[in-house]
Amino acid sequence: MCGDCCRASPISLLPHEQLVIIRLAKKLGVKVDFTRGYTVYDRLNNVNIVLTYHMQLTEKGVCPFLRDDNKCKIHRLYKPLICRSFPYTIKNVSYFFDPITRTAFHRSEYTISGACKFIREHAGRLEFYLGNEAFVRKFFEDEVRAGYLMEKYRSMYMAALTYLWKMNYVDLASKEHKGAVYVNAYAFIRKFIPYFAIAPS
Numbered sequence: 563m564c565g566d567c568c569r570a571s572p573i574s575l576l577p578h579e580q581l582v583i584i585r586l587a588k589k590l591g592v593k594v595d596f597t598r599g600y601t602v603y604d605r606l607n608n609v610n611i612v613l614t615y616h617m618q619l620t621e622k623g624v625c626p627f628l629r630d631d632n633k634c635k636i637h638r639l640y641k642p643l644i645c646r647s648f649p650y651t652i653k654n655v656s657y658f659f660d661p662i663t664r665t666a667f668h669r670s671e672y673t674i675s676g677a678c679k680f681i682r683e684h685a686g687r688l689e690f691y692l693g694n695e696a697f698v699r700k701f702f703e704d705e706v707r708a709g710y711l712m713e714k715y716r717s718m719y720m721a722a723l724t725y726l727w728k729m730n731y732v733d734l735a736s737k738e739h740k741g742a743v744y745v746n747a748y749a750f751i752r753k754f755i756p757y758f759a760i761a762p763s
Contacts, residue, residue: 567648568625568634570675572616574599574644574652576715577748578760580615582640587626590635594618594626598744600657602666602723606733610744613657613719617642640762643715646708649675650698655716659734664727666720666734670713674698715760722751722758 575583580596587594599614620626627635634641644651653673659666699706726732731754751758 567645567675568628568632569619569623572597572618573625573642575615575617575642576712576760577612577615577719577746578715578762579640579642580617580746581748582762583617583636583642586636586639590627592626592635600655601738601744602657602659603735603737603739603742604732605735605739606731608739608742609750610738610742611723611734611747611750612744613747614655643708643712647672647705647712650702650705650709651675652709652712657720657736659736661734664724664734666723666727668716668720670716672709674702718758718760719747719751722755723747726751726754 575596583594586592595618596615597618598612599616601610601612603610617626625634629635634645650672651674653671655668655670657666657668723732723734727734748758748760
C-alpha cells in the first residue's frame, strides 16, 4: 500500500461513521479532529443537523490512523466507506429539501480520483476505459460496491428526515442557522426513531 489516498484530503464521514471513529480513536489513543460538512437547519427544534463530517489530517498531513508503515490502524476494525470506495470517489453531493412536499433527497456524482498512484501512473492507458461505466463497475467492483453502500445509507438518512418532516417532528430549511447548536444526524434521528440503526459493516 502506498498510502497516497491517506494523505490526499480530509476523510469524509457519514454521521454514524463519525461516532464509530470517535469510539475507535478513544480506544486506540488517537487524536482526531472533525469539521462539519453539509448541515441542514431544523426550525422546530432550533438545531443544525450535520449530515457529513470531515476528519482532518494531522499536522504531518496524514490520516490520524495511518501507521508509519503506511498501513491503517483501523483497517480490520472499521474502514470508512469513503476509504473503501477509493479511487471510486465522490465528485459532488447535492442535498435537496422541498418545503412543499416535505421531502429530503440527495444526488451524488462519482469519479475515478487522480490522487490514486495507480491511476496516475497508468493515466494514458486507462483514460479511454475510465469513461466506460461498465468497465469501471467491473474493474473497481469492490470500490463501486462501497460507493453504492454509502449512497444507500445516505438515502436512509434522507428517508428518515422526510418521515420526521411529514410527521411534524422537524421543519427543515436548506441553510444552517448560525445561532443554533449542531447535532449529529444519526443521534438526532434516533431520538425520534429508536429503531433507526445502521450497523457498521
